[in-house]
Amino acid sequence: MGEIKLLDCTLRDGGYVNDWKFGHNNMVSIFERLVDANVDYIEIGFLDERRPFDINRSIMPDTDCVQKIFGNLDRKNSLIVGMIDYGTCSLAHIKPCEESYLDAIRVIFKKHLRNEAMSFCAELKKLGYKVFAQLVSVTSYTDDEMMDLIRLANEVKPYAVSMVDTYGLMHQNNLKHYFDLLDQYLLPEIGLGYHAHNNFQMGYANCITMMSQVTDRLLLVDGTIYGMGKSAGNAPIELIAMYMNSNLGKNYDISQFLEAIDANITSFYTPATWGYNMFFYLAASNDCHPTYVSDLMKKKTLSVKQINELLGRLQGDKKLLYDKKYMEQLYLEYQENDIDDTLDVQALKELFGSRKLLLLGTGDSVTEQEELLKNFINENNPIVISMNYIPDNISPDMIFLSNSKKYVQIASKLSRHQGEYKIIATSNVTKTSGAFDYTVRYKDVLDTEENAIPDVAFAVLLKTMEKVGVKEVYLAGIDGFNETHNGIYLDDEERCDYGIKHTDELNEYVNQMMQRMNKTIKMNLLTKSIYTL
Incomplete structure (x- = not known):
């Protein structure tokens, strides 16, 4: 039996949904998650000389632009495809493979x-690339036309020939028919691929059929994260990978796909819906009632x-x-065993010691009162910790992360400045690769007081400081919410989730929280703020 491998084309085929404008940070995060999921081939976008270079888009005029976006990223064992x-x-826009990231x-x-x-x-092969011949709308080929294509392929000897079900029309019978033709007459060294679309909701089933065929040649199966693609979308790669793990002995990290769905992909789903729903994927993959999934998602703690x-x-x-009480009991038991952060908490206690701590929010006052802050830093040598962002004008010593989506937004900058900042993260944030410098258990640093607003970053950070024994902090950029600025406390998505809560309510909560916590942690406001202590 030949080897079967997995190809992700989210950044290319998924781009039909958003005109390939994923955003640079999103592209970096998606790429790194796919690498750490052990995906064999990662297609990073289109090469199209008609489109100008845009660092936020995965459609590029030449191979040099691929280098500009992805060149500093570690591909590990994945092969990179355009x-x-x-x-x-x-060909004028394609450099030889040895000079390309592809x-x-x-x-x-x-x-x-x-x-x-x-x-x-054939010309691309001469440049050193592995070349795939992708047959658009394979179901439109007559047998004679397919035999002519096979003749051409055997002359050129591409790395693989792929059946592209452009309009999602395939069922198992015609998939097997085209497979048998190609498998019988293509040279044995040429791989055979399949690219599904989900118009008849057959993408996943057809991929299983493809992988079930007995052949000695290399087989390749395409998918996109969450099935992202125009119309009904593509075969979801997380489903294909799950099947390959269970039935073919593969070891793809499914959690990386799921984290990418949550952090990178769902923001594109609402304005341009495609395919199926992650709630039902989680329920189906665990053979459970979907209300369990809904209940856990609404908690916003996992x-x-x-x-x-x-x-x-x-x-x-x-x-x-469905049994709500049963799930609540499992949830409490899981939270109690979430992570053991004893060593990290002790390390932070020792690191902070008697040093002064300066906590930076994203308020405009960080820029407006920059000179004041720099003088404070020069005179007091504090440990500077920024909350869910990297300031442009003041270099922090540490970054505090409590929100996965905020992490995605700064992923590319962190990648470029690897090792420059120490990171403290709460356990609900999953690193794209490896581990954070310090991780604290999320449930321990949530504000559990009555009428508290979930996941307010400033409150979570103060609770973290309290947990590691900090007695005094200096604050900057804690300006407060207003009609045009969400501050650093609540991300945009959660602001929509809690839309009935207006800025006055948020400000009132933060002010009361500060008053309450000021009894255990002395707070010193260095820059302008609507809050009082």
């Missing part, structure tokens, strides 16, 4: 262009990875017979 829609990017290029073409496109593939782990603890008939 795609050309034949006729949109000439390992491979996929060329997609309609059947009437197969002669010219296969000649183009990452998707943690929710998935908790659902895995459901037992017997309770899986499908």
Whole structure:
């Protein structure tokens, strides 16, 4: 049996949803999560000379621009792939493979262009790339046309030929028909791929059929995170990977896909809906009632990875017979065993010692009163900790992370300045690779007072300082909420979730929280603020 490998094309095919404007930080985060999920091939976007370079988009005019966006990222064992829609990017825009970040290029073409496109593939091979021939709308090929394509492919000898079900029309019978033709007549060294679309909701089922075929050649199966793609979307890669882990002995890290769905992909889902729903994926993959998923998501205290782990603890008939009390008990037990942060808490106590601590929010006063802050830093040599962001004008010693989406927003900057900042993270934030410098248990640093607002970053940071024994802090950039600035306390998505709470309510909560916590941690406001102590 030949080897079966997984290819992700989220940054390329998913781009039809958002005109490839994922945002640079999102692209970096998605790429790093795919690498750490052990995906074999990662397609990073289109090469299209008609489009100007935009660091926030995964559609690029030439191979040099691929380097500008992804060149500093560690690919580990993944092969990096770009795609050309034949006729949109000439050879003049493609550097030799040895001078490029790309390992491979996929060329997609309609059947009437197969002669010219296969000649183009041959030229790309001469440049050193692994070349994939992507057959647009494979279901439109007659048997004679397919045999002619096979003849051309055997002359060029691409790395792989892929069946592209452009309009999602395939069922198992015609998939097997085209597979049998290609498998019988293609040279054995040419791989065979399948790219599903989900118009008939057959993408996942067809991928299983593809992987079930008996052949000695290399097989490749495409997917996108959360099935992201135009219309009904693509075959969801998290489903394919789950199947391959269970049935083919693979070891893809499913949690990385789920974290990418939550942190990187769902923001594009609401304005341009496609495919299925993550709630139902989590429920189906754990054979449980979907209300369990809904209940856990609403708590806003668990990452998707943690929710998935908790659902895995459901037992017997309770899986499908919803029992709220049963889930609450499992939730409490899980929270109690979340992480052991003893060593990290002790390390922070020793690190802080008798040093002064300066906590930076994102308020305008950090810039407006920059000179005052720099004088304070020069005179007092404090440990500077910024909350969920990296300031432009003042370099922090540490960054406090309590929100996964805020982490995504600064991922590329952290990657460029690796090791420059120490990071304290709460346990609900999952690092794209490796571990944070210090992690504190999230449930211990939530404000549990009556009428507290969930996940207010400033409150979480103060509770963290309290947990590690800090007695005094200096504050800057804690300006307060207003109609145009959300401050550093609540991210935009949560602000929508709690839309009935106006800025006055948020400010009132923060002011009361500060008054209350000022009894255990002395707070000194260095810059202007609407809050009083």
